[in-house]
Amino acid sequence: MTTALGAGPAPKQRADATRNRARIITAAREAFVEHGALAPLDEIARRAGVGNATLYRNFADRRTLIHQVALSVIARVIEHAEAATAEEPDSFAALVRFVHASADERIGALCPLLSDHFDPDDPELEASRVRLEQVTNDLIARAHADGLLRADVGTGDVIIAITQLTRPLPGTACPDLDQFVHRHLQLFLDGLRNPARSELPGRPATLDDLKKRV
Structure with a gap:
């Protein structure tokens, strides 16, 4: 159960967010190397194993x-x-x-x-x-x-x-x-x-x- 201060699942959520961000950056680097700066963002999200919403939540x-x-x-x-x-x-x-x-x-x-x-x-x-x-x-x-x-x-x-x-x-x-x-x-x-x-x-x-x- 989450406490009033939100101390329960917060660390795991932060760790998951950090891992997602790192996976997106790694996938984007690979895509940019292969296809240039206009590589599809949908493809980057797919490679990172995240949804489009997660990508845009991390990178506007x-x-x-x-x-x-x-x-x-x-x-x-x-x-x-x-x-x-x-x-x-x-x-x-x-x-x-x-x-x-x-x-x-x-x-x-x-x-x-x-x-x-x-x-x-x-x-x-x-x-x-x-x-x-x-x-x-x-x-x-x-x-x-x-x-x-x-x-x-x-x-x-x-x-x-x-x-x-x-x-x-x-x-x-x-x-x-x-x-x-x-x-x-x-x-x-x-x-x-x-x-x-x-x-x-x-x-x-x-x-x-x-x-x-x-």
Whole structure:
């Protein structure tokens, strides 16, 4: 029986609501990767195993859902960077772990979401970007300081590689290339090791360069 203060079933209800919200975000991320930002919300609800009413109760509209998906993916990428930094004694191994884990989050699919459906000055998104920049810069700086990462590579170079290799984007006629993503990422990572075997043209890409594109 529920007490006057509602102390009975409330914790379970909150836990169920939290799980539903998480399932919707996960399903939306998968749908957006496959079909783009206009993936049907009914399909997202079906994948999450919830009713349409539950989806709309948690996310008022498509823009709100996209916003939360993007923040969720960025948060997971930050967690990967922090875990790699804390748990890998070898700084280059930490970088390798971060790159492969970030690829599994399909961060390349975020690019059209951010460019077409976001306010670039959104404070929540900007705070996430700042934190992502900090943790990835730390990974790169450690590998540079240890002499394991070639000196002419910047944080932006790594992020660009991850985003490009986690495509093709939704709606293309390209075959399913996901099975090759980690193979090609490892080829890229092998090319980052110091000493360098070639001289790269231009200058290292920075995260500021990427912001100009969003």
